Amino acid sequence: MERGELERLINLCARRGIVIPSFRIYGERAGFYDYGAIGTKIKRRIENEWRSVFVEGLGNIEIESTLVAPEVVFEASGHLKNFVDPIVTCKSCGSSYRADKLLEEHFEKGGDTKSMEGVKRADNETLSKMMDDNSIRCARCNGELSKISAFNLMFQTSIGAANRERGYLRPETAQGIFMDFKEVFRTHGLKLPVGIGQVGRVFRNEISPRNMLIRMREFSQMEMEYFFDPEIDPVIGDMDTSQDLLSVEVNFLSKEAQGVGIDKVERVKLSEIYDNKVFPNRLYAYLVSKELGFLHTLGIPDESIRLRVLTNEELPHYSKCNIDVEVMIGKNYEEVIGNAYRTDFDLRNHERASKKGMDVVNLNKKVVPHVIETSFGTDRLFWAAMYNSLYKDSNREWDVLLLDERLAPYRYAVFPLQRDEGLISKAIEVRNLLKRGGSDILYSESGSIGKRYAKADEIGIPYSITIDYKTLEDGTVTVRDIRDMRQERKRYEEMG
Numbered sequence: 429m430e431r432g433e434l435e436r437l438i439n440l441c442a443r444r445g446i447v448i449p450s451f452r453i454y455g456e457r458a459g460f461y462d463y464g465a466i467g468t469k470i471k472r473r474i475e476n477e478w479r480s481v482f483v484e485g486l487g488n489i490e491i492e493s494t495l496v497a498p499e500v501v502f503e504a505s506g507h508l509k510n511f512v513d514p515i516v517t518c519k520s521c522g523s524s525y526r527a528d529k530l531l532e533e534h535f536e537k538g539g540d541t542k543s544m545e546g547v548k549r550a551d552n553e554t555l556s557k558m559m560d561d562n563s564i565r566c567a568r569c570n571g572e573l574s575k576i577s578a579f580n581l582m583f584q585t586s587i588g589a590a591n592r593e594r595g596y597l598r599p600e601t602a603q604g605i606f607m608d609f610k611e612v613f614r615t616h617g618l619k620l621p622v623g624i625g626q627v628g629r630v631f632r633n634e635i636s637p638r639n640m641l642i643r644m645r646e647f648s649q650m651e652m653e654y655f656f657d658p659e660i661d662p663v664i665g666d667m668d669t670s671q672d673l674l675s676v677e678v679n680f681l682s683k684e685a686q687g688v689g690i691d692k693v694e695r696v697k698l699s700e701i702y703d704n705k706v707f708p709n710r711l712y713a714y715l716v717s718k719e720l721g722f723l724h725t726l727g728i729p730d731e732s733i734r735l736r737v738l739t740n741e742e743l744p745h746y747s748k749c750n751i752d753v754e755v756m757i758g759k760n761y762e763e764v765i766g767n768a769y770r771t772d773f774d775l776r777n778h779e780r781a782s783k784k785g786m787d788v789v790n791l792n793k794k795v796v797p798h799v800i801e802t803s804f805g806t807d808r809l810f811w812a813a814m815y816n817s818l819y820k821d822s823n824r825e826w827d828v829l830l831l832d833e834r835l836a837p838y839r840y841a842v843f844p845l846q847r848d849e850g851l852i853s854k855a856i857e858v859r860n861l862l863k864r865g866g867s868d869i870l871y872s873e874s875g876s877i878g879k880r881y882a883k884a885d886e887i888g889i890p891y892s893i894t895i896d897y898k899t900l901e902d903g904t905v906t907v908r909d910i911r912d913m914r915q916e917r918k919r920y921e922e923m924g
Contacts (some may be wrong), residue, residue, distance in 0.1 A: 430819065430820050431816075431818070431820075432818035432819055432820050432827055433758075433760035433821060434757065434815060435843045436720075436818065436820070436827055436857065436881065437814055437815055437818050438640065439507060439517055439706060440818070440827050440829075440886060441467070441814070444464075444466060444886060444887055445464035445465070445466070445467075446460070446463070446464050446466045446467040446470075446887070447461050447463060447464065447467050447640070447641065448461065448462045448463070448464050448523075449460050449461060449462075449565065453507070456866075457645075458637045458638070458645075459634055459637025459643070459644045459645035459646070460644065460645055460646055461640065461641060461644065461807075465837075466776050466837045467810070468513075469837035469838070469868070470804065470810060470813075470814075470831070470835055470836075470837055471648075471807075471810050473834060473835045473836075473837075474529050474651060474726065474806060474807060474809055474810055475627050475806060476837065477722070477726070477834055477835070478627070478650045478722070478785070478804060479627075479727060480721075481718060481721075481722050481725075482623070482625065482650075482652050482718070482802070483623075483652075484624060486623060486664050486718075487664070488622065488623030488624065488652060488664070489612070489616065489618075489622070489623060489624055489625075490625050490626055490627070491604070491605065491612060491624060491625075491626050492626055492628065493598075493601065493603065493604025493605065493607070493626060493628075494596055494598075495597055495628070495629060495631075496585060496587070496597060497595060497596060497598060497603065497604070498587060498593055498594070498595050498760055498874075499593070499594045499595060499596065499732060500781060501596075501603055501607065501703055501778075502582065502603070503781065504747070504777045504778050504780070504781035504782070505603050505606075505778070506745045506746060506773075506777065507596075507599060507641065508580065508582075509581075509745075510658075510744075510745035511581050511582060511599060511745075512530055512578040512579055512580050512581065512903060513526050513528075513578075513579050513581060513634075514526060514552050514576045514577075514578065514579070515526040515576065515577055515578070515579035515635050515918055516530070516553055516559070516573040516574050516575070516576055516577075517573065517574045518566035518571045518572070518573055519567065519569065519571055519572045519573070519574060520566055520569050520572070521566060521569045521571055521737075522856060523566055523567070523568050523569070523636065524636075524678065525566075525567065525636055526561060526634055526635045527552075527555050527576045528547050528548070528550070528555060529636050530559070530564050530567070530774045531543075531555065531559065531562070531564065532544050532547050532557055534562055534564060535547065539585065542889075543558075543868070544692075545686060545918075546558075548739070548741070548742060549610075549739055549741040549742070550648060551741075552554060552576045552578070553897060554575055556575065556576050559573070560659050569900060570577055572825065576659075578785065579633075579635060580597050580633075581599060581632045581633050581634065582596040582597065582631070582632070582633065583596060583597040583631045583632075583909060584596055584634050585597060585694050585710070587904075597630075597631035598630055598631065599630055599631060599632050600630055600651065600803070601626045601627075601628050601630060601649050601651045601776030602651055602653060602774070602801060602803070603774070603811070604626065605624050605625070605651070605653045606653070606774040606775060606778055606799075607778060609624065609653075609655065609775065609786065609797075610784075610785075610788060611657075612624055613788050614788075618789075619790060620655055620656050620657050620660075620662070620788070620790040620797055621654060621655060621656035621657070621662035621663065621664055621665075621711070621797075622787045622793070623653065623654045623655075623664060624652070624653050624655065625650070625651055625652035625653065626650075626651060627648065627649070627650045627651075627806070628648065628649065629646060629647070629648055629651050629885075630646075630647060630648070631645065631646050632647075632800070633646075639741045639809065641807040641810065641811040642757070642762055642808060644807060644813065647805065647806070647807045647883075648805075648806035648807055649698070649803060649804065649805060649806060649847075650803075650804040650806055650826075651801065651802070651803045651804070652802045652877055653709065653799050653801050653802070654715070654799060654800040654802070655727070655797035655798075655799055656711065656797055656798055656799075656800070657790055657791075657795050657797060657798075658771075658772075658797075658798040659795075660709075661709060661711075662709065662711040662790075663711070664711060664714070664715075664908055673698075673713070673714055673717055674697060674698040674699035674713055675694055675697055675698070675699060676697065676698050676704055676717050676720060677696065677698075678695075678696065678697075678698060678701075678720060678730075678733070678734070678735050679693050679694075679695060679730075679731075679734035679735070679739065680693065680694050680695070680696045680701060680732060680734065680735050681693050681694075681734055681735065681736040682694070682706070682737055683738075683739050683740075687850065688734075688740060690867070692743065693734055698713050698716060698717055698912060699779050701713070703736075703783045706737060706749075706751070708748070708749050708752060708769045708800070709800075711800060712749075712767065712769065715767065715802055716735065716751065716753070716767060718724055719753055719765050719767075720733065720753070720804065721799055723755065723764075723812075725754070725832060725834065726809060726812070726813040726816075726832065726835065727813055727816055727817045727830070727831060727835070728755055728806050728816045729816065729861065732755055732756040732816060733753065733754070733756075734753075734754050734761060735751055735753060735754075736751070736752045736761075736763075737750070738750040738751070738752060744768065744821070746768070746770050746773045746774060747768040747769060747770055747773075748769045748770075748771050748878075749768070749769040750766060750767065750768045750769075751767045752765065752767070753765035753766075753767070755812040755816075757808075757811060757812055757815050758815070761843070762808060762812070763805070763806070764805055764808045764809050764812055765802065765803065765804050765805070765809075766801075766802075766803040766805075767800070767801070767802055767803075768800070768801045768803070769798075769799075769800055769801075770798075770799040770800070770801050771798050771799070772796045772797065772799070773796050773799075774799065775796050775799070776796060776919075779796070784870075785873045788812075803816075804841055808873075813831070813835060814829070816829050817829050817831045817832075818830075818838070822912070823913065824882070824885065825882075826882045826885060826886055827885070827886050828885045828886070828912065829885070829886060829887060829888035830888070831888040833890050835888070835891060836890050837868070837870075837872040837887055837888060837889065838868045838869060838887075838889045839862075839866075839867040839868055839869070839889070839890060839891065840862055840867055840868075840869050840870070840889065840890075840891050840892070840923075841869070841870045841871075841872065841880070841884040841889045841892040841893065841896070842855055842858055842862070842869055842870070842871045842872075842892075842893045842895070843855065843871075843872055843880050843893070843894050844858045844873050844894075844895045845877060845894055845895060845896040847874075847895070850900055851896065851897070851900070852874060852893050853872070853894040854895050854899055854900060855871070856871070858893065858895060858905065858920045859871045860908075861920065861921070862893075862920075862923065865923075870884070870887075870889060877894065880892070881908065881913075884910065885910055888910070889910065890909070890910050891907055891908065891909060891910070892908040892910075893905050893906070893907055893908075893920070894906040894908065898917075899920070903919050903920065903921065904917040904918060904919055904920070905917065905918060905919075905920045907923075
């Protein structure tokens with residue numbers, strides 16, 4: 429088998445209804461996608477695996493906060509001032525673009541990788557000069573572009589019938605956690621360090637959404653905020669503090685290796701990164717190691733993963749250190765997990781704005797905790813898992829989705845060989861038995877058995893069970909393995 433191409437994945441998702449452009453009957457809007465029945469199941473499997481590893485597995489807790497918050501929240505968090513992108517608008521057709529992305533695309537076409545890297549570190553003044561020097565014009569009508577201005581990415585709304593209070597849809601799940609932190613800490617009798625997380629939808633009014641699930645206007649996050657006393661080396665759950673924890677090797681892109689024309693990726697151990705004080709503490713390193721294991725669970729191979737340290741110019745306003753976990757999807761590395769050392773920035777800011785103390789008592793002293801955030805982009809992880817699980821098989825004329833069984837939408841497909849009343853009745857009996865055993869089942873009796881096998885392969889069902897006339901005689905069924913199409917007969921009562 430060989431890895432499938434990105435275009436084949438896009439085609440598969442469209443053909444099988446795995447991912448659907450939102451409100452298509454009224455004309456598509458960029459940056460909005462729905463998940464069909466198969467996509468929803470796979471996405472939920474990813475979320476449940478995250479909970480298994482980072483909530484239950486590390487002894488953390490999960491909450492659920494609101495999607496809308498009043499303006500004062502985002503004024504305190506710094507999002508009103510800092511959550512912006514550089515925008516330019518065509519004076520002729522009115523099309524809007526992110527200035528940095530226009531420049532990156534321009535330099536990419538010319539093979540100028542050094543200038544592409546320079547765009548990432550440029551402020552608006554520098555970007556404006558680059559736009560002028562390279563005569564960048566509208567991509568649609570070749571019209572003249574406006575000067576660069578700052579565009580806030582949050583969706584604005586009003587709270588209350590009289591529209592007197594301005595609010596915003598949340599651009600991250602984190603602020604709800606910070607505002608609820610002290611209440612959750614008190615009511616649950618928690619001790620530092622502790623992780624508080626949540627899974628949910630967030631909203632960003634992207635100027636130029638693109639690449640399907642990579643840059644969307646509404647998407648899902650799985651975030652965990654780890655609160656700890658900065659004066660005490662934090663240990664979460666059964667965290668292994670030995671050097672074995674850090675013996676994992678990873679593709680690593682340091683600050684110094686960027687912006688020199690070609691990124692110089694090194695193969696290093698996490699212990700080396702830790703010893704060089706790139707990680708702010710051992711907890712940060714531990715969490716990165718857990719993230720790498722999580723990606724492997726999703727079927728993403730080690731060679732497709734890299735760690736990239738964000739440069740000072742790229743750092744979010746709240747962060748003292750950011751290290752992204754990136755995955756190769758198609759021809760590009762895409763961020764799927766962001767690790768940020770937020771210090772006490774958020775809690776202190778909310779303390780000042782609300783005039784409510786955010787300190788807690790831990791080990792008989794008051795402390796405003798520092799925070800390490802791990803932010804997982806659920807949709808990007810879904811896309812990365814799908815891309816890295818899609819294969820072409822020389823023995824089959826269709827795509828094969830070799831998902832890890834923990835992510836598969838169904839464990840079994842159950843098919844009667846033909847539309848025969850006896851076979852259908854027995855197939856339904858087998859389906860119900862397996863469902864009572866806790867397995868998710870896809871049942872189908874329409875179409876040829878070959879076409880049903882092909883569909884099962886394309887949506888990633890590990891095993892297909894066929895009920896034939898021999899089943900009626902001796903109770904055995906044909907079990908087909910997606911990996912190699914090998915078939916063997918088993919008694920269906922023995923399957924779980």
